[in-house]
């Protein structure tokens with residue numbers, strides 16, 4: 001589905017991002033994954049190699065625009081084009097508002113929002129020049145309903161939705177599609193490590209009767225990145241088994 005495409009996936013070293021990297025590789029894309037540190041990038045690349053897949057890795061500081069821009073230019077020069085960007089790197093937050101510092105709040109916004117701006121801005125001239133591309137963002141089900149604790153996280157994901165809908169309008173005349181996927185609770189390492197007693201009530205609250213797998217989210221990214229979604233832009237696609245919490 002992605003034969004001949006070049007894709008950049010931020011936060012591609014584990015969880016949803018790593019699954020997306022694998023899915024894109026399986027579907028014929030040349031994938032460049034971004035991580036936060038050399039060690040985690042190397043670990044992800046060697047794990048791909050063990051499965052006979054190949055990718056390339058970088059670890060730019062996503063909050064340093066100049067560094068992001070030069071990395072994207074380097075990739076463009078090496079491969080000639082960047083067709084797909086998946087803004088997936090993200091962190092979450094817990095705790096009541098009185099216990100969160102300004103720095104805690106800024107940390108979330110810096111990665112979940114400002115980094116999405118930086119990487120999207122850096123790829124835009126490349127996609128405009130090649131007359132097309134796809135930018136995909138990772139939102140969350142909390143971007144629709146909020147969450148009762150850790151205010152920075154839902155705030156950041158509401159911003160991701162606004163960014164997605166607006167950039168889709170701005171870039172549609174350039175044949176650049178911008179969409180987001182809003183996962184529900186998804187079985188990454190963190191969720192898998194939760195005790196059964198915590199997971200069971202969560203499952204009970206999901207109408208489709210199970211927690212999301214990383215593959216569910218990667219498949220949504222695959223569809224939206226592919227030519228099958230050629231006429232879809234400005235969409236925030238829920239992939240959550242109808243979880244509404």
Ligand code: NAD
Pocket residue numbers: 010011012013014015016017034035036037040062088089090091092111138139140141182183184185186187188189191
């Ligand atoms: P994860 O913690 O397993 O992976 C996060 C990724 O982000 C890693 O590759 C990590 O290297 C990268 N990252 C973290 N901090 C970084 C930084 N400062 N600079 C650059 N990269 C950094 O997380 P996940 O659960 O796979 O989540 C991926 C995305 O999906 C996030 O945007 C998250 O908000 C969203 N999401 C996850 C769930 C869930 O239940 N797992 C639900 C809804 C949305």
